[in-house]
Amino acid sequence: MNFRPIQKNTNLIVKNQQSTCCNQNLNSAPWISGFINSKYGMIPVVKTDLDREDYKGHIRSRISSYRDNFTINPGLYAVGNPDSSSHIFVTANYKMSFDLLRKSLKKINGWILVLNTGGINVWCAAGKGTFSTEELIKQIKSTHLKDIAPSGKIILPQLGAPGINIVAARKATGFNILYGPVKAQDIPEFLQCNYKANSSMRRVTFSIKERAILIPIELFMIKKKFLAIALIILIYGGLTLEGIIFNKIPETSLPLLIALVISIISGAIITPLLLPYIPFRSFALKGAISGLSLLYLADYIFGIFTKTNPFLKIAIIILGTLFSSYTALQFTGSTPFTSLSGVKKEVRFTLPIYISAIVISIVLLIINKAIQWSLI
Amino acid sequence: MKYFKDNDTLTFIESKCIGCTLCTDVCPHGVFEMRGKKAYLVKEKSCMECGACEKNCPAGAIKVKSGVGCAAAIITGLLRGTEPTCDCSSSSGKCC
């Protein structure tokens, strides 16, 4: 029903391509194709094709803290040539969420209502309570939606449901509000099927592609820890009774550094990629298994630890496995299926093991130094 | 993919259900299914405790202890002695 050809607008709204809007920022945004002049002000019309700049932003926010500022202004936007009965699609003011929505609205005339979630995506914002019933009501009121599209149906993203009480929102606003599909790309089909979402549209997935795309940000977040640990390793390697001696560093530090890199590859790349195929449900165990296997393989094939002192070697294996396990455990924050009580269980179970493993490793590392210094 | 959870976090009181189907709309893991005029727990073990069903059920038939299943948030919570907190203020690049 939303696929009608572009038609004359209601008299409330006049399409106006040469905008006189004072908002410089909006005016210059390349994803805006024009403005609709309503009696409440200019409503930007957005493009449904993403361009290179948009994708560049997506890539940058996938690999760095750029995503913290990848936001757009909350409020009302338009796609196509909407009127007073067009659908209203709701999203968060994280530009990636907004882009994925507008990209899915090709050939659709509708409104986009952007909630202020502090630049966080719909799912996380709903969990945190910023994508909320109150914010939805507030934006509906402040954009005068009841005047602009009084008979439009409001389509919420399903993943916003943890933050929204739809019955309360319907009551407070008088709008017909529905939950659309999980993925914006299914919206056209959802509309075509008369607002019925089949079960696959209602489910979150976590395919290898969806997991792979999260790896860069995992690596980015681990960068600081990596540098701090690497520094400790270098200091430890060079430590002698006479102070830190640089040419002593490689002998001890190199195998430790290699193990550190292997454990990050294992915990932040291999474990997420092979997630369903690594045995056990526990992420910490999955990470430990993949870390241990990778360390073993590296030693077996390249013999990297053959020359190291057995005390150091055991410490390396324990610490490498531990760090891979810990890194994999962090990935629970990025999945769409781990539960709070499950992760709590896991943390409660693994923290004591991590602490004991660290204590044992420190003892081994001290013994290793003592041998190096010929104290024992 | 399956994960684990405590068994008592999600409860459903069938007698309260008025059959509005909202829980089957919001659940991203197909935990509920409509059987006749009532919802039915079909895949309780897949529940990720997002809280969407409880928040939207108009009859108060569902209770779930909801929160983020994120290790970093839980460890932060443990250290601070608070509930799990996902420190995703716009300045920090943590979790989601």
Ligand code: SF4
């Ligand atoms: S808490 Fe979330 S995952 Fe669990 S049953 Fe409710 S909607 Fe489904």
Ligand code: SF4
């Ligand atoms: S949301 Fe509540 S009332 Fe509606 S079907 Fe589910 S359990 Fe029943």
